[in-house]
Amino acid sequence: MSVHLLHTATSVLLKDPTASLGDVARAAGVGRTTLHKRFPTRTALVRAVANDALDLIDSVSSHVDFSRDDAIEDLITRLVALGPRVEFLLRFPGLERDDEIRRRIEEMDRPVLDLITRLQGSRLRADLPAWWILHTLYAGLFNAWEAINCGRLAPLDAPRFVLTTVFEGVANVGTADRS
Numbered sequence: 001m002s003v004h005l006l007h008t009a010t011s012v013l014l015k016d017p018t019a020s021l022g023d024v025a026r027a028a029g030v031g032r033t034t035l036h037k038r039f040p041t042r043t044a045l046v047r048a049v050a051n052d053a054l055d056l057i058d059s060v061s062s063h064v065d066f067s068r069d070d071a072i073e074d075l076i077t078r079l080v081a082l083g084p085r086v087e088f089l090l091r092f093p094g095l096e097r098d099d100e101i102r103r104r105i106e107e108m109d110r111p112v113l114d115l116i117t118r119l120q121g122s123r124l125r126a127d128l129p130a131w132w133i134l135h136t137l138y139a140g141l142f143n144a145w146e147a148i149n150c151g152r153l154a155p156l157d158a159p160r161f162v163l164t165t166v167f168e169g170v171a172n173v174g175t176a177d178r179s
Contacts, residue, residue: 002038004028005024005028005030005035005038005039006048006049006052007085008024008027008028009024009028009045009048009049010049010053010084010085010088011027011084012024012027013046013049013088013092014084014087014088014092017092017093020042021035021036021039021041021042021045024045046094046095047098047100047101049088049092050088050089050092050095050098051100051101051104052085053082053085053086053088053089054089054105054108056082056085056086057079057082057086057089057108058108060075060078060079060081060082061075061108061111063078064078066111066112066114066115069119069122069123071115072112072115072116072119072137072163072166073159073163075112076137076140076141076159076162076163077159079141080141080144080145080155080158080159080162081155083145083148083155084149086141086145087141087142087145089105090138090141090142091142109134112134112137113131113134116130116133116134117130120133123167124166124167136165136166137162140161140163140165140166141162143162144158144159144161144162145158147161
């Protein structure tokens with residue numbers, strides 16, 4: 001039942017970041033008392049949703065070989081499949097003020113930043129900070145999930161869109177006016 005509650009809470013809180021525990025309980029089809037037993041406060045529920053998303057990312061990331069140059073492609077493909085569970089981390093306001101969540105996100109980012117740094121000058125631009133490229137990846141993921149949710153993008157196409165944007169940008173280099 002906890003997985004169902006966390007999944008439902010993710011959806012409810014993404015739609016309305018001000019949603020109450022009562023709103024989440026109604027959407028999950030459980031009583032407020034049941035929800036309060038598992039999550040005594042709204043903050044506890046938000047932390048549980050964030051930690052669950054981080055656990056999910058950890059489990060997916062553990063299957064990525066960050067020593068390979070194509071690890072970004074593998075990681076993005078795996079993260080797109082996680083959808084709203086990870087979108088919550090990118091979008092929910094205030095998570096950055098929670099020390100534990102912030103620390104876990106920084107730990108999650110470390111191998112990706114190391115990979116980006118290693119690829120700068122070969123597959124990735126060296127004139128941009130690694131953190132900028134990382135945040136561009138995350139922005140691409142966010143945009144992909146939004147487009148999937150709106151029915152504009154097929155989930156199987158999303159990794160290609162994100163990776164093409166990161167690796168090639170959106171400029172038409174061959175015809176761009178460089179004056």
